[in-house]
Amino acid sequence: MRQDSTRDWDHMTLTRHHHAASRDALVDELAERVRDAIRREGVDPQREPGVVRRIATAEVRAHDERSLTGQVAPVAEPEAVVGELVARISGFGPLQPFLEDPEVEEIWINDPSRVFIARNGRHELTNLMLTAAQVTELVERMLKSSGRRVDLSRPFVDAMLPEGHRLHVVLEGISRGFSAVNIRKFVLRASRVTDLVELGSLSARAAAFLEASVRAGLNILVAGGTQTGKTTMLNCLAAAIPGGERVVSAEEVYELRFPHPDWVPLQTRQAGLEGTGEIRLRDLVKESLRMRPSRLIVGEVRAEECLDLLLALNAGLPGMCTIHANSAREALVKVCTLPLLAGENISARFVVPTVAASLDLVVHLGIDEHGVRRVNEIVGVPGRVESDVIETQPLFERHGGELRRTPGVPPRVERYERIGIDVHGLLSDPAPGPREAV
Template identity: 35%
Template sequence: MPAPDRFAEGATPFLIAGGAGEASGTIDARFREAKAAIFSRLIELLDPSELLRLDVEQGRALLARLISEVITGDRMQVSASEERALLDDIADDMLGYGPLERLLTDPEISEIMVNGRRPIYVERDGLLARSAVQFEDDEQLLNVCQRIVNLVGRRVDEASPICDARLQDGSRVNVVLPPIALDGPVLTIRRFRRERITLDEMKARGALPAAGADLLRVIAAARFNVMVVGGTGSGKTTLLNMLGAQVSGSERIVTCEDTAELQLEQPHVVRMETRPPNIEGQGEITMRDLVRNALRMRPDRIIVGEVRGPEAFDLMQAMNTGHNGSMGTLHANSPEEAVTRMTSLITMGYPSLQPDVIRAMFASAVDILVQVERLRDGARKVTRITEVEVGEDGGIRLRPILRFETAADDPRAAAKPGGRYRLVNPPTQDFAARARYFGEGARLARLLADLSGAGAPPPHGDRPA
């Protein structure tokens, strides 16, 4: 333990904004100098191979002992609280990801945004806030970025300044370096939840009604082909995880992702991840490669983490060739926009296909569109569940089943969005027949009875795309 008499008479301790128990923010020059001096001495005293063999707690204990020895031996003027702060910072740098460590251990933070050496922004409960944490300089931030991407065998440098990677806990990472990033390295982390959110938890949070959760269970169990649509950060992958959790353990599931995020616990899951090209520009494995290869792996279902390119065509082919129950996510702000976006993505890879042909393929391949949104108060909700039909003209007909309608005339809406779920149309006869075939008929009847009490279907709910 540090001794209180380390201060020379009349000496002024350096200041650490935030204190020992909080995330330190602006660090004064004396703290940086002391940290740099101790860090240099540790490099001399430490055997890196020894540190690598230790777990985090053992490594921290070793660093605490060595830091105390350095402070005592060099007669540094450091108080007990300041020694703890130095240990925190140095341990974070040597054993983890520097200032990010204290944010990565906060369970309430869902996203971390680092913009150079400026204070770091975080997202809590869907809302952005400025934290009291920041990197000392661009070099420290760059070292952390390199450490992260090296863990997954990727690289980021001036020649290749943009990189996607993930942390060991599965959190998704994006790195952008200068000269692309004009004000220093930019690091964005989307946190990975160790505990999977279930449909029951979403129901408890008000993200969908109990009958809506049961409707999603029917959709997954009856092997409908599903696309989850929504904007960035709306919760698409979270909902895809919940739908995937409803799949029977007897099925073989093949997942294709850019960055592995899905947490499926069934016994027969095959996970695949894309790979960027190497430094010679060779060896790239695209999402399209994965989806095509998945078709040769005898899957019962194919789940694509995010459809963002020509692989949309291959996924629709899979949905149309016996791989019922396949799923994916798509960036789109409405069911109608989802149709347009899928059409444009397929046109990117198959420019000779006419839009009408693509739309007809979509109508025969995709059964259900589930829309998720992040509302202005940060809450994430399932706002629409829509059935996709083939219209009389062979085109697409979107039939909304369940919809979250905002209460614009609610006086509370100014502070927090109000609204209610309403049954717009009962599912089609084909939907009901399929649910009965998979043993979900009774559940479907119960949930429709519950939803009918909340709002009767209008006489003209069908809506052409």
């Protein structure tokens, strides 16, 4: 009896493997036909996935019609096969379901057998098992769509995928054991500061104050750790810029997305094969000043470009940027330190008062134990320096899970008055909204 059961189990396993192999062969055959049709029509599969889906649907339907004559086996799950064909040809293969899942925020590959995702701020190890060849093919396909490259001479790369997701690759040799791949998805959950109130990131009064500050032309520094929502906050603030102003932004990779009728986004460029042609973020900041901007936005300051941004803000050009820091105070210290990288002739005696005169607000973000991104503090910079320390005025602070108004006085009150905003009244009276404290 036991031998019969074992024989039946072996037969079932062999049958299952046979069906899987047959299905894989069928998908391979259909994929080749779809590729042929794409080449004939001159379609770019990365930029026109809708056309690829139409062609794949037509090929699967044609195959099913031939199966009625008995020449070929029918397709068991036509819709699933079409989705697999689109993912294989136009998308990114086994990673495509994660890229399409709106709950997944980030994907990273430590080695082919360990693929992780971040969902709602928490890490998960998936059951996806890849091969080294699959990962190499995926990276090559992703980089092909971005126009950037990675090789032994330049083992790091930052690139933007067609859907706006950010790709970062570190080649094996720099990364131990295997190339490290990270995809930070562009997940649009908020486009204005009022949306952040709905998400519980800040209070309605703080949102009204930040929106008024942008309209008044204050210079705002958005600070926080990795994945705390700095770019989302910058997008929401930028959406409040009046439509009559001209906006120029500079980023390492395009990540900013906000509605504005007069906006020129700029992006850095890698050096070519000859080692020439590199465009650094500092170059973009300098170039943007020649484009008659009314506002300057820098995606993130990390190095000497901070000096050029400060000089622009100090000359009267309103602007915003983000920076990695653990608090508003640390953000100001870092902004005072980064310009020193620009050259030996730059001293702290020049930088510290320039920072105090150039920045008006610091918005610090954090992420709690549940993965919720929140504004932890909003600090005003009145422009005074005492013993090489920039004075600050706390305007909002988070206490016991609530973002509360503090007695601090906002800077540049005259700028609010210039556009008809009573900022003291705005801060003293609760702003209308779904919730006041979050």
